[in-house]
Amino acid sequence: MDFGVTSLDGLPLPPRVTICEVGPRDGLQNESTVLPVEVxxxxVERLVDAGHTVVETTSFVHPRWVPQLADAENLLRALTPVPGVRYPVLVPNPRGLDRALDLGVQDVxxxxxxxxxxxxxxxxRTVDQSLKMFAPVVARAREAGLRVRGYLSMCFGDPWEGEVSPRQVLDAATxxxxxxxxxxSLGDTIGVATPGRVIAVLDALIASGIGVDSIAVHFHDTxxxxxxxxLTALRRGVTTFDASAGGLGGCPYAGSATGNLATEDLLWQLHGLGIDTGIDLQKMVDTSTxxxxxxxxxxxxxxVTALAG
Incomplete structure (x- = not known):
């Protein structure tokens, strides 16, 4: 049941949001089990059938670092793209972009x-060095007409450096x-964010001129x-949320991090507010089961546990 809520405490809620499903990439790369490419x-096909229009499919990181996604090319060749559905891939460097372009990828x-x-x-690399590495990758991708998502990790806290200030996030985001x-995409990589921190970071970015329509959020549930x-981000106007089917994934470089926000848990909340996602919750439960x-x-x-029956 949804209640058609249009605002909470006077703040308007968007009628529709987009979920960027990160299970096939961010989820599976952190699983000890390496699944066959057919699975x-x-x-991916089940996710699309459930109604997802953005499915982050794989990564072109060197197999030595992420062996779970070593079959990236084979996976993309095995898929038949559905019109209207985006299949972004992660590219770490110019070589990764070359591989993506060779396969006709439209989102990186x-x-x-x-x-x-x-x-x-x-x-x-340092933050400066990594941004310099990304610069030609982003430029070439944009010249080729691709959409480019920029992930920023550790936006709310770092296991080695502690709490991260909104000013520090703003500098990197800009x-x-x-x-x-x-x-x-603003990542709470180790799951330490709270609503107050989310408000502080989003307000800083929006006040600087970064449009809320270009901001996505990526939460972990540690x-x-x-x-x-x-919900806090939603009330601040964010309409793109990263989530992972069944709560798959963590972070291989941050040992305390647990899984991503589960797509099904987010759907239960959004649908309960009357917000359209275009995604069939039961099909997602079946997929994650x-x-x-x-x-x-x-x-x-x-x-998933409640509805799997």
Missing amino acids: KAEF AVFGSVTETFARRNLN RMMALGCTEL YGQALANA WLAKELGRPSPSRT
């Missing part, structure tokens, strides 16, 4: 960091968008705050 292809993403320690541990990114944070069997472990999503 991954079926996973680069992955940066707000904090220096995480940048060095994840990218083996520089990332200046490269030519068409969308910016402290059980992901849904509260999503099926995938949990393939992975050999139960889904951590509470909504």
Whole structure:
């Protein structure tokens, strides 16, 4: 049941949001089980059948670093793109972009960091060096007519550096968008954000001139705050939310991080507010139940557990 809520405490709610489904990439890359390409292809197809229009499909990171996604080319060749559906892939460098362009990819993403320690541990570069590496990648992608998402990790806290200030996020976000990114995803990589921190960061970015329509949020549920944070972002006008089927994924470079916000849990909240997503919740529950069997472990999503029967 939905109640057609149009505002909360006087703040308007958007009638529709887009969920960027990150399970096939951000979710599976952090699973110990390496699934066959046929299973991954079926996973993507099930997500599209459920109504997703943005499915982050894979990554062109070197297989040595992410062996779970070593079959990226084979997966993309196994898929039959559905009109109106976007299948973004993560590209870390010019070589990754070359591979994406060779396969006709239309959406790519680069992955940066707000904090220096995480940048060095994840990218083996400083924040400045990583942005310089991204610059030609983004420029070439935009020249080729591709959409480019810029991920920023550690936007709310870092396991080595502690709490991250909104000013620090704003600096990295401004520089990332200046490269030519068409969308910016703010990552709560270790799940320490709270609604107050979300408000502070979003207000800083919006006040600086970064349009809320170009901002996405990416929450983890380490402290059980992901849904509260999503609702807070929604009330601030954000309409793009990253989520992972069944709550798959964590962060291989941040040991304390638990899974991503589960798509099904987010859908339960959004549909309860009368907000349209275009996604069939029961089909998502069925998909995550099926995938949990393939992975050999139960889904951590509470909504999947409640509705799986």
